[in-house]
Amino acid sequence: MTDTMCCGQPVAPTGFCDVCGQRKIAKPVTHEEPAPPPATSSWGGTDVYALSSVPAGDPSLLTDPGYPERRQFCGHCHQAVGRAIGDQPPMVTGFCPNCGTPFSFVPKLEPGAVVGDRYEVIGWLALGGLGWLYLARDLDLPDLRVVLKGVINPNDVTGRQLARRERDVLTRLDHPNIVRIITYVDEYIVMEYVAGRTLQEMLDADEPLRLEDVTAYGHHILSALQYLHDLGHLYCDLKPDNAMHTGTRLKVIDLGATRAIGDRGGAMVGNANFRASDDEIARHGLTVRSDVHTVGKTLEVLLKHATRHEADMDRVRFAVDSMTRLITRAVAPYEQRFATAAEMSEQLDGVHRELLSLRQHKPHRMEATRFANTHELLDTGLGAVPGLDRWTQREKPDGAIEDGLPSAPVAAARLPVPQPAESDPVMKFLATRSVAAPRQLLREYEEFPARSVELDLAAARAHIELGETDEAGERIDRAAAMLREWAEHDWRISWHRGLLALALNTVPAALAAFRKVYDDVPGELAPKLAIGFCLERQGQLAEAERHYRVVWWRDDEQASALFGLARIALRQRDRAGAVAALDELPRLSRHYDAAQVAAVRVLLARIGGELPSVADIDAAADRLPRLYLDGGEDNGETRVRLTTTLYEVALARLDQTGSWPGGALLGRPVTDGGLRDRQEAALRVLADHADIARSHVLIDAANTVRRRTRT
Template structure:
C-alpha cells in the first residue's frame, strides 16, 4: 500500500444512484448461495514464518508529516540505518522488529515469529495462552513516530471492531506492549489467524488449478465483503490480490489499514499503483464506491489473465468474452463503471452461472434484475397451427414449413422489456397500467401521468413502436435521454431502446450496434445476447446466431425464445432431428411449452428442400398429436382438425412417393387408422370437409370442397 498527498482537496459530487438495487438490504440476502459460488478446497499448511530480518530500505521515510523525507539510506559502503533520527528534522525513527519469538504480549499472547510486514506494520504469529494456544495475528506499527501510520492503524482498529462479516478478517482484541528499543508503548491489533494463501501467492505459483469460474466465485465473495463495508459507510480503498486470503473453501479480505469513510475528503491518496483509480478521478470525485469497484476489477483481471492462459475448454469461449466485458466495465471511466459493488455483483453472478452452464451442460438460471420475464415468444408461426390460409391462399400446399423467423419490426415489440426503476416517479403508475394489454389503451393511460419521467417516456416509446409510430417513439427516447443529461450516454436503458428503434426501422446494423453496447454494459444478462442472436439471423450468420442463442438456452432452459431460435437455425440447415430435439427440451414449467410441442409436430411433418419426412417421423407426429393442448382443451377443435389434416396430407404424399405396399409404420396405423392409400384418401377427404365448415366465406368453402373432391378415392362406374 502507498499513500501520497493529493495535489488538491478531492471533491465529492452527486452521482446517480444505482437505479436497480439488489434484492434486500442485508449482505445475507444478497450473498447466500454458497453452493453456486463454492470455492475449490485449498490446502492450509502451517504458516511459514518470515526469516527476513530487515524492513525494505526503500520504504523508510520520516514519520513527520511535514518532512516525509527518506531516512536511514546507505551512504557509500555504510550499511542502512534501521534506527536513529531524521537528518532533516530530527524526528526519531525505528524500523526494527519489536517482537521476538517467546515474547508474551499483554500477558496472554506468546509470539512464534514474524509472518510478514505490510505497508505500515510488522505482522506476527502468536498463540493465545488462555485459549489452548489458538493461533492469532498481532499487527503493530513499524515506525511508532509516524503519525500518519498511527492514524491509519487506528482507522483499521476502529473499523474492525464494529465489523461482523464472514468474508472480512475478524478483530479479537486490542492490546499494548512496550517497545524493547525505545521503551515507548506500542499498540497492537489482535486478529483471527486466517489459514491459507493470499491470491497473490496463488498467482505467484502459476495458478495451475485456477479456473474461470474460480475467478468469478472470488469476485462474488469479495464484492459481498465490500457491499457490507459500503453499507457500514466505509470504503476499503486498497483491494489487491495480496489482501485477499483463500483458506480451505473460504475467502477473507485482510488488512483494513486503508479504510476510509464514504464521503471523507482530504488526507493522503491511499491505494496501490496499478489497482487504485487515477489521481484525476480522485481530485474530481474523491474516493467512492466506484473507486472500490475499480480495485476489484483490477484484482480480478490478474486472476482472469492467469485462468484464461490455461483454459482449454472451447465450450466456455462465450463465457470468456462475457467475463472480459464485465472486467472492462469494472475498470472503465468513472461514468461508465459499475456504480456499486451490488451492481457489479449482479452482472458477475450472471457471468458465473453462464460459465457453469457452459462447462457442466446444465442450466444455472437466475431471475434478471434488469429485464422483465416477458410473455412474448420470439417466433412468427412455428409454434402455432397454420390457419385456413394454408389451404385457401395456396392452390396446392406443398408442405414446406416456414422457420418462424419474425420480421425485425415484430421482434422490436417482443424482445424483453427493461424493468422499471423503483426510484422513478412513474413506477407505480406504470405497474398499474400494465394490466392493459391493448396498446392504444396503454397509450392513453400512460399519457394521463402528468410528471416528467424517464421510465414513462421509454414505456411510451415501446407502445409507439408496437403501433408503428416510429417518429413518436424516437421522440420519446430522446426525451428520456434529455432527462438523464450527460449520464444518458452511459445508461443501458437508453441504448436498448435505440436498438429497438433500429429493429422497428428495419436497420439491423443500427440495432446490432446498440444491443452489442448493452451486452458490454450488462454482460450477465440474457436479453442482449438474445437480441444479438436475432440480429445475426437477419444478417444470415447462422453460426453466430446459434452461439448466442445457445448461451442463453444453456443457462436457462425456460428461455423458449432462444430454443425457437436454435430450432430455426437447425431448420435452415436441414437438420430435422436437431430442431425437434431442442423444442422437446423446453420444460413443462415454461409458458411456451405448448408452443414448443406444436412446433415439434410441425417440424416432423415438414418437407425439407422438397423432401418428404420418413414414415418414422410421420408416425412419431401421429403419436404426439393427441396429447397436444389445443383449442383450450377441446378434444376435436378447429386447430386440432387442421393439424390432423396436415398429418394425413403428409402421410398420403409419403405413401404415394414410396409406391405400392408402402404405408405400414411401426405401430400399424396413424391416429388409430390404417395407412394404406385408399383409407388415407378417405380420411383426408373427411378432414377437408371438416375444415370447410370453418370457412369464413363462400370462396374459402369452395376451395376446401374442391380439395376434398380432388383427393377422394376413385370408384368404378
C-alpha cells in the same frame, strides 16, 4: 434515471448515489428472509459460490524479518530514509536527514514476548502495508492462534493514524468475508488467524485457478466491500495480496487503508497498479467507484492467470468474453464505471452462472435483475397449427414450412422490457400498468402528474408496439435529455435506441446498440437474446446460434432462444436438430404446447424440397394425439387441421415410394385408399367450420383427394 439528487448529481439508475455510493431509494421491505442455502464445494450443490477447500497447513514464518529498503520513508515528511550509500548497507534505525524525525523498521516483538499478559508471540508472520504481523497463541485458550498487528515505524504519524482507523473500523465489522478483530491490546490489534493462502501467493506459485474461482472470488470480495460501503467506509487497497482463500471461503484482510466515504484528506493510499488514476482521485477523491476499480484490476490479473490454465476454452469462451466486458466496465473512466459494488456484483452473478451453465450444459437460473420476465415469444407461426389458408389459397399445398422468424419491427415489440429503476418517481405506477393495451398506456402516461425518464421510455415502447416510430424517437430523446451527460453511459437509452432501430428495420444499427448494452450489463440475458436475433436476421447463423445457446443453457425458461435454435436448424436443413431443440423445452413452460406443435410441423414439413421420411411421419403421428389443442377437445377444429396435414404428407410419401415400410398411423393401417378416405373426411369437417367461400374450396379439395376408384 430519476429526479432525485445527491452530492449535486442525479441518483444513478441503481438507486445509489454515483459520488458517495449510498442508497437513496430504500429496498422494498420483506418480512421473511429465506434461509441461506447449505454450502457445498466445486459448484455441485445449491451454493454456486462455494469454493473448493484450500488445505490450511502450518503457517510459514519469517526467519529473517528484514524490511525492504524501497519501502523506507520518514513518517513525518515522507522522504526516503536509511537508503544504502555506496558500500554502506541500508539503515533500519536512525534519524531522517531531512527533518530529524527518528525512524525504526525493526520488529518490536520477538518470539516469546507476551502482549497484554495473554498473547505469546510465536514468530514473525508477514510484513503488512503499515505494520509487522506476528503469529501468537492465546495463553487462556492455548489451541487458539491469533495475529498481532502493530505499526512498523512508531514515529510514522500517518501510519499510526491509519492503524487507529483500521482498529476503529474493524471493531464494528461482522461479515464472513472480512477478517475479524478480537480485541485491541497495548497498541496492537488482535485479529483472528486466517489459515490459508493469499491470492497473490497462489499467483506467485503459478497455481492453476479455475475461471469459476475467479468469478467466485469476485463475488465474495464485492460482498465484503458493499458491506463496508453500507457502513460508510471505503477499503481503498484491494489487490491479490489482501484477499485470502481460507478453507472454503475468501476473506478480505488488512484494512489499514480504510477511510470514510467523503474523506478527501490524508496521504495517498493503495497500490498504484490497482487504484484509480491520480487524475480521477484529484477530481473526485477516493470514492465507491475507485474501490470498484481496484476490484476490476484484481479480477483482471486473476482472469489472465486462470485463462492461461483453462483446458476447455472453446466450451467457456463466451463467458470469458462476458467476464472481460465486466472487468472493462469496472476499470473504465469514472462516469462509465459501475456505480456501486452491488451493481457490479449483480452483473458478476450473471456471468458466473453463465460460466457454470456453459461448463455443465445445464441451467443456473437467477431472479430477473435489470429486465422483466417476458411472456412474448419470438415466433410468428412455427408453434401454431396452420390455418385454413393452407388449403384455400392455392390449388395444392407444397408442404413447405415457414420457420416463424419475426420481422424486425415485430421483434422490437416482443423483446424483454427493462425493469423500472428503483429510484424513478413513477416506478410503482409503471409496475402496475405493464399489462394494459399500448393506446390506453399512452393515455395514462400523458395524464400522469409527473415527468420521469422511465415514463418516457415506457411511452417509447408503447409507440414502438403501435408502429409509431417518430413518436418513439421523440420520447427516447426526451428521456436522454433528462439524464443530461449521463445519458451516454445509461444502458437503458441504448436498449431503447436498439428497439427503435428494429422498429425502423435497420438491423445493423440495432445490433450495435444491443452490443453496447451487453458491454454495460454483461450478466444479463436480454442483450444476448437481442444480439442473437439481429445476427439471425442478417444471416450470421453460426454467431446467432452461439448467442441463443448461451441464453438457453443459462435459463431453460428462455423459449425464444430455443425457437431461434430450431429456426437455424431448419435453415440448415437439419430436421432432427430442429425437433431436438424444441424437445428441450420443459413441460412446465408456458410455451411447451407451442414447441410440441412446432415439432410435429417440422416432422411433417418438406425441407429443401424433400418430403419427410416414413420414420418422421410415424414420429409425428405418435406425437399428435398427445398435443393439447382446442382446449382439450379430442376432435376440435385445430386438431383436425393438423391431422389433415399428416394424412396429406403421408399420402405424398406413399405416392412417391409406392410402399409404406412404417407402422399404422393414428391406429389404422396405411394404404392409398385408406389415407384418401381419411383425408377426404377431414377436409369435409374443415369445410363445415369454414365460411361459405372457403367451404366451397375445401369441398373441392375433398373431392380431388377421393379414392380413384370412386365415380
